[in-house]
Amino acid sequence: MATPAQKQASAARRAKNRARGESRDYPRVRARPFYRGARYKITRRCIGRLMLFASGRDAKQVVNFIGYCLAHAAARYGIQIHSSLWMSNHHHTDLTDPEANLVPFKQLLHSLIARGRNRQLGRDDTVWSGQGPCDTQRPTDDESLMDMVYTLTNPVKDGLVRWSRVWPGFTTIGWRYGETRTFKRPAFFDEDGDMPEEVSLTLVRPGIFSQLDDDELYDKLMDAVRERELEIQRSMRRHSRRFMGLPKLAKQHWSRAAKSFEERFKIKPKHAASSEGQLLRELARNREWEREYAAARELLLAGKPAVFPAGTYWMRRFVGVEVAAQAP
Template sequence: MSQPREIAPGATYMITRRVMRRHLLFRPDAAITQFLIYALAVSARRYGMQVHALCMMSTHLHLIVTDVTGVLPRFLQFFHRIVALGTKVLRTWEGPVWDHEAPSVVRLLTRAAVVEKIAYVLANPVAAGLVRHAREWPGATVDVDELGRGVLRAARPSAYLDPKKPQWPEEVTLPLSLPPTIDQDGADGFRQEVAAELERQEAQAHATMHQHGRCFLGAERASRISPYERATSYEALRERNPTFAVGREQGDAWRIAGGAVRAFRASYRAALERWRAGMRSAVFPVGTWWMRVFHGVIVTDVVLSM
């Protein structure tokens, strides 16, 4: 049985989902980029999600979002389904699009975590040896200067989506929001922090490439490679699936957050045991999602601090 996850309104997350067997189905051409931005804009508006950053790699997708109303599972279900179905049409692909593993959902609990993970998302094409600088990536992504003030736009793709249905407007816009921990007065400083962290991660990637005697593929070649090929570079087995991040050198925050996660899981499992024993008055901890939505269990209003 998987570990229960707290779904808290207002929480910020880094979300990652991978393509089946590392096929290059999200090769960064114009058609797939348009479809992904359109699907994300429609999905975010439908479920009230604030989007802060994104990067569509050829084999996986990264998002940084804030779940304003606590409906993250609904958003992911809808968004990932639309992306998969559209990709199958665009690529004439008959098999599954997404990897069999569940998406990675990491809650970002501190400003440091938000800065580091946004920079990580933007630096992904550099770390993968595709382009020398994040701004050169031709796929769906954002620039540091756009954080909190940029707007992505996409016309309705001709593939898969029915123009007669009102849920698919002719054109959509996706404003890039500031994370809730950052106010407008601190926006410039926040962007500077992300830029500095991005520069650090790019330099680290350059050093690694040089150490191994490798050259960057380049944006043009990355856009022309066959989407039916598979990535052949080494990828470590995913032994860990973190629940939260607090950033480097945040030991106290890490211990507090770890304690809160353990407390939530213990409270949830104790309530679940009582509920399974027939006690329908069992009270589940705040943040319980599945049992509340599908079984209508009682949820306390006492918040376990993170």
């Protein structure tokens, strides 16, 4: 239960958010740009923080199911997967979107996962939180690397296992860049449908640290993962905490919910950076895009010729508006 101080902090954040929105010099824009070749971290949580992806005693079945859905959706929309780890009640996936297909990719992935997991568990309720997914972009190579470190060490950070490599759920830790793994169609998918019997997922290196080859970048990532694991272990010892461990994880039931406190009413970020200057520059670019989008929308509603800014997705796909070419 939230304390009075936490409730007051939430109220103050909401008031600040409203004031920020009212200060804009253009009509509110709910759209966001999707550029070809952009890198993202996508995150989505289960409804009510339920442990719907707890692997329990069927870890291999759960891993194959998630790997199959991820590989199928990535192949359908040309998404390049750099790292992915599925916790018991949420997932983190780092990727590059070469053809600006992030929206249909997420729709297909999360739909397949929700329907398939419900079939596995014998339930018929919502799987994903109504708050929707959170996608962030990082502007620098170092921050993109640390995004992948965060993804792969999530079970360690949450005090579940001592080493990321032993996580029983789906994870790409240990995959080398260019490595391909194959997943078979789960039995509950219709064998007479359009789902392939098996699909393959190749781990693609992100476009960072171009001076390093694939093996050198992999080693750099694994060194950073190891450093982060040791840092978390030292923190756990200082606070006299213990890791849950695999035996207890195997007994975790999907109907349980996380009990740790989680702040509410926070703005979901579109960009993230360790440098305030970099973050402000990214936000300024985003505001300029919104301003151009709002102006084009005004022209369209007035029945005048309108060219929407590069990165416009929904209006291009469903209305057929003219969109400016993306700069190389």
